Amino acid sequence: DAGVIQSPRHEVTEMGQEVTLRCKPISGHNSLFWYRQTMMRGLELLIYFNNNVPIDDSGMPEDRFSAKMPNASFSTLKIQPSEPRDSAVYFCASSSSGSNEQFFGPGTRLTVL
Amino acid sequence: GENVEQHPSTLSVQEGDSAVIKCTYSDSASNYFPWYKQELGKGPQLIIDIRSNVGEKKDQRIAVTLNKTAKHFSLHITETQPEDSAVYFCAAVSGGYQKVTFGTGTKLQVIP
Numbered sequence: 001d002a003g004v005i006q007s008p009r010h011e012v013t014e015m016g017q018e019v020t021l022r023c024k025p026i027s028g029h030n031s032l033f034w035y036r037q038t039m040m041r042g043l044e045l046l047i048y049f050n051n052n053v054p055i056d057d058s059g060m061p062e063d064r065f066s067a068k069m070p071n072a073s074f075s076t077l078k079i080q081p082s083e084p085r086d087s088a089v090y091f092c093a094s095s096s097s098g099s100n101e102q103f104f105g106p107g108t109r110l111t112v113l
Numbered sequence: 114g115e116n117v118e119q120h121p122s123t124l125s126v127q128e129g130d131s132a133v134i135k136c137t138y139s140d141s142a143s144n145y146f147p148w149y150k151q152e153l154g155k156g157p158q159l160i161i162d163i164r165s166n167v168g169e170k171k172d173q174r175i176a177v178t179l180n181k182t183a184k185h186f187s188l189h190i191t192e193t194q195p196e197d198s199a200v201y202f203c204a205a206v207s208g209g210y211q212k213v214t215f216g217t218g219t220k221l222q223v224i225p
Contacts, residue, residue: 043202043215056212091156100145100206104156
Protein backbone atom coordinates (compact mmCIF):
# COMPACT_ATOMS: atom_id res chain seq x y z
CA ASP A 1 0.00 0.00 0.00
CA ALA A 2 1.29 3.43 -0.92
CA GLY A 3 -0.03 5.04 2.22
CA VAL A 4 -1.77 8.42 2.28
CA ILE A 5 -0.82 10.45 -0.78
CA GLN A 6 -0.74 14.23 -0.76
CA SER A 7 -0.05 16.68 -3.53
CA PRO A 8 1.66 18.94 -4.10
CA ARG A 9 4.48 18.38 -1.61
CA HIS A 10 5.47 22.02 -1.80
CA GLU A 11 3.46 25.04 -2.85
CA VAL A 12 4.61 28.62 -3.07
CA THR A 13 2.03 31.21 -3.99
CA GLU A 14 1.34 34.88 -3.66
CA MET A 15 -1.13 36.44 -1.30
CA GLY A 16 -4.62 36.50 -2.72
CA GLN A 17 -4.19 33.44 -4.90
CA GLU A 18 -6.31 30.31 -4.58
CA VAL A 19 -4.56 27.23 -3.24
CA THR A 20 -5.85 23.66 -3.55
CA LEU A 21 -4.30 20.81 -1.59
CA ARG A 22 -5.11 17.24 -2.49
CA CYS A 23 -5.26 13.99 -0.56
CA LYS A 24 -5.80 10.35 -1.42
CA PRO A 25 -6.49 8.29 1.71
CA ILE A 26 -5.49 4.67 2.17
CA SER A 27 -7.86 2.40 0.30
CA GLY A 28 -10.57 1.06 2.59
CA HIS A 29 -10.22 3.79 5.16
CA ASN A 30 -13.47 5.62 5.81
CA SER A 31 -12.25 8.50 7.98
CA LEU A 32 -10.19 11.42 6.71
CA PHE A 33 -8.64 14.28 8.61
CA TRP A 34 -6.98 17.53 7.57
CA TYR A 35 -4.43 19.04 9.96
CA ARG A 36 -2.31 22.17 9.92
CA GLN A 37 1.10 22.28 11.59
CA THR A 38 2.92 25.46 12.54
CA MET A 39 5.64 26.24 15.04
CA MET A 40 3.36 28.55 16.97
CA ARG A 41 0.23 26.43 17.15
CA GLY A 42 1.50 22.89 16.69
CA LEU A 43 -0.79 20.31 15.07
CA GLU A 44 -4.36 21.51 14.69
CA LEU A 45 -7.29 19.49 13.39
CA LEU A 46 -9.05 21.46 10.69
CA ILE A 47 -11.81 19.10 9.55
CA TYR A 48 -12.85 15.47 9.87
CA PHE A 49 -14.80 13.42 7.31
CA ASN A 50 -16.47 10.09 7.93
CA ASN A 51 -17.78 8.16 4.93
CA ASN A 52 -17.21 11.28 2.82
CA VAL A 53 -19.41 13.45 5.06
CA PRO A 54 -17.92 16.35 7.05
CA ILE A 55 -18.50 15.59 10.72
CA ASP A 56 -16.54 18.30 12.47
CA ASP A 57 -15.27 21.44 10.78
CA SER A 58 -14.93 23.50 13.94
CA GLY A 59 -11.20 23.75 13.38
CA MET A 60 -11.48 25.46 10.02
CA PRO A 61 -10.04 28.89 10.78
CA GLU A 62 -12.32 31.01 8.63
CA ASP A 63 -14.47 31.12 5.55
CA ARG A 64 -11.44 31.33 3.31
CA PHE A 65 -10.90 27.64 4.04
CA SER A 66 -13.10 24.93 2.55
CA ALA A 67 -12.77 21.17 2.23
CA LYS A 68 -14.53 18.58 0.13
CA MET A 69 -14.57 14.84 -0.18
CA PRO A 70 -16.44 13.94 -3.36
CA ASN A 71 -15.65 10.24 -3.03
CA ALA A 72 -13.92 7.78 -0.75
CA SER A 73 -10.57 8.13 -2.48
CA PHE A 74 -10.12 11.87 -2.81
CA SER A 75 -10.32 15.03 -0.74
CA THR A 76 -9.33 18.65 -1.27
CA LEU A 77 -8.57 21.53 1.03
CA LYS A 78 -8.93 24.92 -0.60
CA ILE A 79 -7.82 28.32 0.60
CA GLN A 80 -9.24 31.32 -1.24
CA PRO A 81 -7.86 33.92 -1.01
CA SER A 82 -4.61 32.82 0.60
CA GLU A 83 -2.76 34.99 3.13
CA PRO A 84 0.82 34.86 4.45
CA ARG A 85 -0.43 33.62 7.83
CA ASP A 86 -1.73 30.48 6.09
CA SER A 87 1.87 29.39 5.56
CA ALA A 88 2.21 26.00 7.27
CA VAL A 89 2.52 22.29 6.63
CA TYR A 90 -0.86 20.73 5.91
CA PHE A 91 -1.30 17.05 6.66
CA CYS A 92 -3.98 14.66 5.59
CA ALA A 93 -4.57 11.51 7.63
CA SER A 94 -6.91 8.57 7.28
CA SER A 95 -8.13 5.75 9.48
CA SER A 96 -10.42 2.77 9.26
CA SER A 97 -13.57 2.17 11.24
CA GLY A 98 -12.94 0.41 14.50
CA SER A 99 -9.39 1.72 14.74
CA ASN A 100 -8.13 4.87 16.40
CA GLU A 101 -4.81 4.81 14.55
CA GLN A 102 -4.47 7.61 12.05
CA PHE A 103 -2.07 7.28 9.14
CA PHE A 104 -0.57 10.56 8.07
CA GLY A 105 0.53 11.61 4.62
CA PRO A 106 3.87 13.32 3.99
CA GLY A 107 2.29 16.77 4.13
CA THR A 108 2.15 19.80 1.86
CA ARG A 109 4.41 22.68 2.78
CA LEU A 110 2.57 25.87 1.83
CA THR A 111 4.29 29.22 1.61
CA VAL A 112 2.21 32.30 0.91
CA LEU A 113 4.30 35.32 0.01
CA GLY B 114 -12.63 21.22 24.71
CA GLU B 115 -9.65 19.04 25.42
CA ASN B 116 -6.31 20.64 26.26
CA VAL B 117 -3.08 18.62 26.21
CA GLU B 118 0.14 19.96 27.69
CA GLN B 119 3.49 18.33 26.96
CA HIS B 120 6.90 18.69 28.59
CA PRO B 121 9.72 19.16 27.94
CA SER B 122 9.74 20.90 24.58
CA THR B 123 13.31 19.76 23.92
CA LEU B 124 15.27 16.87 25.37
CA SER B 125 18.87 15.81 24.79
CA VAL B 126 20.15 12.48 26.05
CA GLN B 127 23.26 10.42 25.56
CA GLU B 128 22.91 7.28 23.51
CA GLY B 129 21.93 4.42 25.79
CA ASP B 130 20.27 6.63 28.38
CA SER B 131 16.52 6.79 28.98
CA ALA B 132 14.17 9.56 27.87
CA VAL B 133 10.89 10.49 29.49
CA ILE B 134 8.22 12.78 28.05
CA LYS B 135 5.23 13.82 30.12
CA CYS B 136 1.75 14.99 29.19
CA THR B 137 -1.35 16.11 30.99
CA TYR B 138 -4.88 16.35 29.67
CA SER B 139 -7.97 18.18 30.83
CA ASP B 140 -11.00 16.23 29.60
CA SER B 141 -11.82 13.34 31.91
CA ALA B 142 -13.85 11.83 29.06
CA SER B 143 -10.69 11.20 27.02
CA ASN B 144 -10.18 7.47 26.75
CA TYR B 145 -7.41 6.87 24.26
CA PHE B 146 -3.87 8.24 24.33
CA PRO B 147 -1.62 7.70 21.32
CA TRP B 148 1.98 8.77 20.91
CA TYR B 149 3.29 9.81 17.53
CA LYS B 150 6.84 10.16 16.26
CA GLN B 151 7.57 12.69 13.54
CA GLU B 152 10.82 12.54 11.64
CA LEU B 153 12.08 15.48 9.65
CA GLY B 154 10.05 16.07 6.50
CA LYS B 155 7.54 13.35 7.28
CA GLY B 156 4.11 13.04 8.79
CA PRO B 157 3.59 11.78 12.36
CA GLN B 158 3.58 8.03 12.82
CA LEU B 159 1.93 6.14 15.66
CA ILE B 160 4.48 4.37 17.86
CA ILE B 161 2.44 3.27 20.86
CA ASP B 162 -0.94 3.93 22.43
CA ILE B 163 -2.81 3.24 25.62
CA ARG B 164 -6.46 3.10 26.54
CA SER B 165 -7.99 4.45 29.70
CA ASN B 166 -8.63 1.01 31.18
CA VAL B 167 -4.91 0.21 31.24
CA GLY B 168 -2.23 1.72 33.44
CA GLU B 169 0.87 0.72 31.51
CA LYS B 170 1.85 -0.70 28.16
CA LYS B 171 5.24 -1.72 26.85
CA ASP B 172 6.60 -2.45 23.40
CA GLN B 173 10.29 -3.34 23.36
CA ARG B 174 12.18 -0.17 24.33
CA ILE B 175 9.08 1.99 24.52
CA ALA B 176 6.58 2.14 27.37
CA VAL B 177 3.67 4.37 28.19
CA THR B 178 2.04 4.92 31.57
CA LEU B 179 -1.33 6.46 32.35
CA ASN B 180 -2.65 7.93 35.59
CA LYS B 181 -6.32 8.65 35.02
CA THR B 182 -6.85 10.21 38.42
CA ALA B 183 -4.14 12.78 37.87
CA LYS B 184 -4.79 13.01 34.13
CA HIS B 185 -1.12 12.33 33.41
CA PHE B 186 0.48 10.06 30.88
CA SER B 187 4.12 9.55 29.99
CA LEU B 188 6.33 8.04 27.30
CA HIS B 189 9.48 6.20 28.36
CA ILE B 190 12.19 5.25 25.89
CA THR B 191 14.99 3.09 27.24
CA GLU B 192 18.41 2.41 25.72
CA THR B 193 17.99 5.33 23.34
CA GLN B 194 19.58 5.17 19.91
CA PRO B 195 20.39 7.93 17.41
CA GLU B 196 17.45 6.85 15.25
CA ASP B 197 15.14 7.75 18.13
CA SER B 198 15.93 11.41 17.42
CA ALA B 199 12.69 13.01 16.26
CA VAL B 200 9.75 15.08 17.49
CA TYR B 201 7.33 13.17 19.69
CA PHE B 202 3.71 14.13 20.16
CA CYS B 203 1.33 12.91 22.80
CA ALA B 204 -2.38 13.11 22.13
CA ALA B 205 -5.72 12.55 23.77
CA VAL B 206 -8.83 11.27 22.04
CA SER B 207 -12.35 11.90 23.24
CA GLY B 208 -15.81 12.12 21.92
CA GLY B 209 -17.89 9.80 19.83
CA TYR B 210 -15.41 9.94 16.98
CA GLN B 211 -11.68 10.04 16.69
CA LYS B 212 -11.06 13.69 17.51
CA VAL B 213 -7.40 13.90 18.42
CA THR B 214 -5.95 16.76 20.44
CA PHE B 215 -2.17 16.86 20.18
CA GLY B 216 0.38 18.12 22.63
CA THR B 217 2.91 20.70 21.51
CA GLY B 218 5.65 18.19 20.81
CA THR B 219 9.04 17.26 22.27
CA LYS B 220 12.14 17.40 20.13
CA LEU B 221 14.33 14.52 21.26
CA GLN B 222 17.99 14.47 20.36
CA VAL B 223 20.02 11.37 21.08
CA ILE B 224 23.71 12.16 21.12
CA PRO B 225 25.95 9.33 19.91
